[in-house]
Every structure is written in structure tokens, then in C-alpha cells.
Amino acid sequence: xxxFDSHLDLGxxxxxxxxxxxxxxHDIRVQETVFGLTDPGRQTGTVSLPxxxxxxxxxxxxxxxxxxxxxxxxxxxxxxxxACYAVAQSHLAYYKAMERAQAMRMIRTKSELxxxxxxxxxxxxxxxxxxxxxxxxxxxxxxxxNIFDWFAQGLRAIGITHYGPNRYGGGTRSEVGLALExxxxxxxxxxxxxxxxxxxxxxxxxxxxxxxxxxxVLASHQNARKFCDWQRQFSDEQIKYVVDRQGVIGxxxxxxxxxxxxxxxxxxxxxxIERAVDNIDHICQLAGNAQHxxxxxxxxxxxGFDQCPSDLNTIADLQKIPAILxxxxxxxxxxxGIMHGNWLRFFGDVLPAE
Numbered sequence: 247x248x249x250f251d252s253h254l255d256l257g258x259x260x261x262x263x264x265x266x267x268x269x270x271x272h273d274i275r276v277q278e279t280v281f282g283l284t285d286p287g288r289q290t291g292t293v294s295l296p297x298x299x300x301x302x303x304x305x306x307x308x309x310x311x312x313x314x315x316x317x318x319x320x321x322x323x324x325x326x327x328x329a330c331y332a333v334a335q336s337h338l339a340y341y342k343a344m345e346r347a348q349a350m351r352m353i354r355t356k357s358e359l360x361x362x363x364x365x366x367x368x369x370x371x372x373x374x375x376x377x378x379x380x381x382x383x384x385x386x387x388x389x390x391x392n393i394f395d396w397f398a399q400g401l402r403a404i405g406i407t408h409y410g411p412n413r414y415g416g417g418t419r420s421e422v423g424l425a426l427e428x429x430x431x432x433x434x435x436x437x438x439x440x441x442x443x444x445x446x447x448x449x450x451x452x453x454x455x456x457x458x459x460x461x462x463v464l465a466s467h468q469n470a471r472k473f474c475d476w477q478r479q480f481s482d483e484q485i486k487y488v489v490d491r492q493g494v495i496g497x498x499x500x501x502x503x504x505x506x507x508x509x510x511x512x513x514x515x516x517x518x519i520e521r522a523v524d525n526i527d528h529i530c531q532l533a534g535n536a537q538h539x540x541x542x543x544x545x546x547x548x549x550g551f552d553q554c555p556s557d558l559n560t561i562a563d564l565q566k567i568p569a570i571l572x573x574x575x576x577x578x579x580x581x582x583g584i585m586h587g588n589w590l591r592f593f594g595d596v597l598p599a600e
Contacts, residue, residue, distance in 0.1 A: 248304050307377065307542075313330065382466075383407065394438070424451050441596045444465045456487060494539070498543060519563065536576065536580035
């Protein structure tokens with residue numbers, strides 16, 4: 247079944263992690279083993295372009311991601327917004343290179359979305375991976391007006407924060423609210439008709455965005471606090487807010503968001519894909535329908551299968567979801583919506599006509 251994944255850090259993997267995503271994912275694992283790469287997430291990757299085809303992911307949201315980290319003794323992040331901008335541009339350049347290789351295709355408009363889905367439906371074997379460009383963390387936006395340049399380059403969604411406080415406000419694991427420059431940035435995002443990703447906002451920033459922003463919202467890779475009670479997940483009230491704003495929530499497959507008390511490199515993941523489906527079902531129950539839950543896997547977002555549900559080895563295992571939903575009584579129409587239809591409807595509304 248066609249799967250629309252709303253959060254894949256393909257540029258990060260290809261550029262920052264130096265992975266050749268044209269390779270089979272198992273060959274990438276072997277390569278990293280041979281070269282002795284032992285950092286968390288190495289040797290355990292789950293995503294590559296061939297594996298995405300195996301997963302029947304014909305369309306995704308692909309990110310550019312660069313975050314400011316002021317100290318210099320870190321393995322992730324950059325010390326200036328200018329460096330963040332350059333790195334995010336390198337992720338975009340990678341996608342353009344994959345377009346030139348006919349492996350990916352950027353989707354900017356409603357008509358391009360409809361045309362891509364028609365092509366993929368007719369030929370899922372050779373049609374390039376369609377992608378909608380999103381930015382995770384606004385540190386690569388040099389100033390609020392720079393978002394117009396990013397939009398011209400194809401950016402259609404953005405989350406303005408990530409982990410900790412950044413240039414535009416408080417993110418995950420912080421209690422900081424929005425920075426002053428977030429106000430004009432949000433106004434410009436709304437003016438452009440871009441979708442604002444509520445993922446990675448601190449609770450305080452979330453509340454302030456709710457008061458300031460009138461455009462369309464989504465949550466690209468987000469789970470429920472009911473099952474894993476810390477700030478990275480949404481409270482029921484936050485889920486209902488996204489639903490009430492006609493947004494969609496993509497459930498993620500990171501064990502830190504699924505298994506209470508999970509600690510990286512310490513805890514073994516014991517949850518299964520069923521727990522991710524618990525999150526899907528919870529969103530549906532809160533919404534009163536299945537029109538706002540979807541998949542935003544976040545696979546290989548800095549981690550590998552060791553930080554995933556125990557029955558997930560590669561991203562192709564996401565195709566286990568429909569059978570689980572069938573057992574839970576979901577209709578074929580609702581399953582199709584969760585797997586792809588809800589995101590297609592959302593972006594069909596949000597993307598510009600031309």
C-alpha cells in the first residue's frame with residue numbers, strides 16, 4: 247500500500263552522515279562496520295532509497311536540518327546561523343543532485359502533487375521518490391525575511407525549533423517561550439501559506455504559537471504523552487488543537503518517544519510496532535475519526551534499528567501497520583487515509599496551486 251512518510255532526514259543522512267542512499271540499507275550497515283563507525287545510529291540504519299521503494303513510500307516530506315550549538319565540543323550542530331544556513335543549503339543541494347539522477351522529484355504545488363501520485367500509482371517501480379521540502383529547526387533561516395528566499399527554493403513546511411532553546415524560541419527539553427524574532431517569522435510563514443510544524447515546540451512555545459499563528463499546522467513526527475510521559479510528546483490538549491486546526495499528526499518510531507524510561511545506549515527497546523499503532527488509535531479516538539492520524543516515521547533521524555520498536559529492522563517494516571489496523575477494526579478507507587490519504591489531503595490543501 248502506498249505510504250506517505252511525513253518526516254525523513256534524507257539530507258542529513260546523505261551529507262552529514264556521508265551515506266550513499268542509493269545503496270541497499272544492509273550494504274550501508276556493512277560499510278559502516280568495516281570502517282569501524284561505532285557512534286550511536288551507525289551500523290544500524292534503516293533507510294535508503296531502495297528500501298524506501300520496498301516500503302512503498304512513493305512520497306515523503308524530506309528535511310533540511312541544522313541546529314545551533316554554541317559550544318564547540320559537540321558532534322551535532324553549528325555555532326552560527328550562517329553555518330546552519332550553509333549546511334541546510336547542502337541538504338537541498340543533495341536533493342537537487344538526486345533529482346538530476348532521476349531518483350527524487352520535488353513537489354511544490356497542488357498540480358505537481360496530483361501528477362506525482364498519478365505517475366506513482368501507474369508505475370511504482372520506476373517513478374522517482376516524490377518529496378515535499380520541510381525545514382526542521384529554524385536556525386537556518388537567517389532572519390524573518392529570509393523565509394521568502396527559502397520558499398522560492400521550494401520550502402513548503404517548517405518547524406521553527408528543535409532541541410533546547412534556539413534563535414526563534416524554546417524547543418524540546420526546555421521551558422523557554424518564543425524569541426522576539428519568531429513573531430515576524432510566523433507572520434511571514436502565514437503570509438506565504440506555508441505549513442507550520444508544531445513538532446519540537448516547548449509547551450510554552452506551543453501555547454504562544456497557538457495565540458500568534460493563524461495559518462495551517464501539522465505535527466510531522468509526534469506521539470502522545472499518554473504512552474510516554476515527557477515533554478517531547480503531545481498532551482491530549484495539544485493533539486486536539488492540531489485536529490481542530492485541520493492538521494495531521496505523523497506518528498514516529500523512535501523508542502525514546504514510545505517506551506517510558508528508554509535511555510539511549512542503555513535501554514533495550516521492548517515495545518513493538520503495536521505501540522506506535524496505539525498512538526495512531528489514540529489520535530483517532532480523540533479526533534472522533536481517522537482523518538488526522540498518519541505516519542511520520544523519523545527513521546534514521548540520528549538513530550538506527552536499535553532505537554526502534556523491536557520488530558522493526560528496516561523502514562519496509564512499516565508495511566506491517568495495515569494488518570495491525572485491520573485487527574483493530576479499522577476500515578480499508580481509514581487505513582488508506584492513515585497510510586497516505588490524510589497527508590495527501592492536507593498538502594493538497596496547503597500547497598500553492600501553481
